[in-house]
Amino acid sequence: MAREEKRDAILQATLELVAEHGFHDAPCSLIAERAGVAAGTIYRYFESKDELIVAVYRDLETKINTTLLRGYTLEAPFRERFVHLVSGLLQYFIDSPLEFKYIEQFHHSPYGVAFRRDKMLGQDDPEDCNIYCELFKQGVTQQVIKDLPLVLLFDLSFGPIISVARNHILGFIHLDAALVRQIAEACWDSLKR
Amino acid sequence: MAREEKRDAILQATLELVAEHGFHDAPCSLIAERAGVAAGTIYRYFESKDELIVAVYRDLETKINTTLLRGYTLEAPFRERFVHLVSGLLQYFIDSPLEFKYIEQFHHSPYGVAFRRDKMLGQDDPEDCNIYCELFKQGVTQQVIKDLPLVLLFDLSFGPIISVARNHILGFIHLDAALVRQIAEACWDSLKR
DNA sequence: CCTCAGTGAATGATCGTTCATTCCTGTTTA
DNA sequence: TAAACAGGAATGAACGATCATTCACTGAGG
Structure with a gap:
């Protein structure tokens, strides 16, 4: 998966999870899982969850x-x-x-x-x-x-x-x-x- | 403080804190503090935070x-x-x-x-x-x-x-x-x- | 062999909730 | 009248769960 693809996957996973469950029930662990990356990877693309x-x-x-x-x-x-x-x-x-x-x-x-x-x-x-x-x-x-x-x-x-x-x-x-x-x-x- | 007063104090504290900080930043500990009761007291008046x-x-x-x-x-x-x-x-x-x-x-x-x-x-x-x-x-x-x-x-x-x-x-x-x-x-x- | 993106277990903080204990008040007993 | 008691209300330390975030490590590509 290319770099830009991975970033988009994280954005998309965040969109879906937040839309479905709200901000509080969209933990980084789930976002990472749905995006097909590890939890830590999110922080290579975004400084914090807020920024994401x-x-x-x-x-x-x-x-x-x-x-x-x-x-x-x-x-x-x-x-x-x-x-x-x-x-x-x-x-x-x-x-x-x-x-x-x-x-x-x-x-x-x-x-x-x-x-x-x-x-x-x-x-x-x-x-x-x-x-x-x-x-x-x-x-x-x-x-x-x-x-x-x-x-x-x-x-x-x-x-x-x-x-x-x-x-x-x-x-x-x-x-x-x-x-x-x-x-x-x-x-x-x-x-x- | 009478029983009804205490219940009202908890309701009012919840209203204020949730309005000001949102649901997630209105923990029971703070609600209790502002209402002038202990955290556990909330559960004598309401079954759960959701019910409150x-x-x-x-x-x-x-x-x-x-x-x-x-x-x-x-x-x-x-x-x-x-x-x-x-x-x-x-x-x-x-x-x-x-x-x-x-x-x-x-x-x-x-x-x-x-x-x-x-x-x-x-x-x-x-x-x-x-x-x-x-x-x-x-x-x-x-x-x-x-x-x-x-x-x-x-x-x-x-x-x-x-x-x-x-x-x-x-x-x-x-x-x-x-x-x-x-x-x-x-x-x-x-x-x- | 070096580099660095990627990893995921570990961390520390914070949450809602519980429950053993204390406090308070009204009643009974001496 | 005072002391002893009873029982529900209130307490807050403690618990387990969950969260965002970190970082020592891995391994693939140049």
Whole structure:
């Protein structure tokens, strides 16, 4: 197994175990076993378990961003662009339940809070505040969507998506493509003027 | 200290420590210390740490329900009733950040998932599916709100609220009464026909 | 023969839980 | 009235389990 493969195997094993059992019941011993390496090997690739956990999250974030940008055109009207992004995200979660579970675990742990705080502080970076920011800011100045703080626009858009995705993945409801679109449109209704 | 007082002290200490540090960094030894009792005493009131954690959640749930029912009249129009409930919940979270943090931790842990699944299965109980259910069902049949599965209506209503509350409590935004109302109304917009 | 990635048993810390003991309070006995 | 007693509540040291992490060792490749 090549070096990069081994690293990926550890990342994947961490993703799976944390998603299935939570952070506390994903001991390094199990991660190593599932990755097909020895426990000590993890520490040749990552300084600590904490660093490993953050690395998994970073990977997921970039993976999602590139997925969402497929088929996204700046020329389309607001509503269409919004529905594209939001329903795209929901569909991604539906297709990748393990990744969704991991992200949720991460967000609601000390890791995630610290990570988020860091990101908020370094918010000058225009590369970071990406497509969503741009879309919302434009929408506000052009008076297409409600004049609310950016953070709240995010909450109104993605709060329901997260909640819906969780209920789908836990099996409390089954979402098809039509429902996904309906939900994205309902989110739009909460934003539009 | 009377018996009931001691039980309450343990519940309160658990609430605080879990909210501040998470489930894994709230060991029984610390809970006992903050409650002013010995570690072993916890097991005179609760069978296990798991049971203690669920007991705290149960308490919070009933406390919130009674709070929300204050000033709630079945005669008011749909939109008004909805805004009352939703903005009431958000205001409750703003006023009780520790309780909010605890509830979030609980929901995103194996405890919460199991708890929720149990509740879903025993859903015949009409007492359980309370004011919200009633409101949504009425709204759907009277064609005031969108014809979506009940679960999704919950997600659209409370998903943003949870998300907004978290950002307020983490200090990423400051909410005043006016904003709370605006948010509740935006949620209504996503539900209404 | 040298190098270094890989190994996994060992380590020390910490966890939830237990249980022999002590403490406290109300009742009985002298 | 005081002393002796009884029994449940409270205690906290101790236990076994489990965790993240380490490091002396191994062996394959150059």
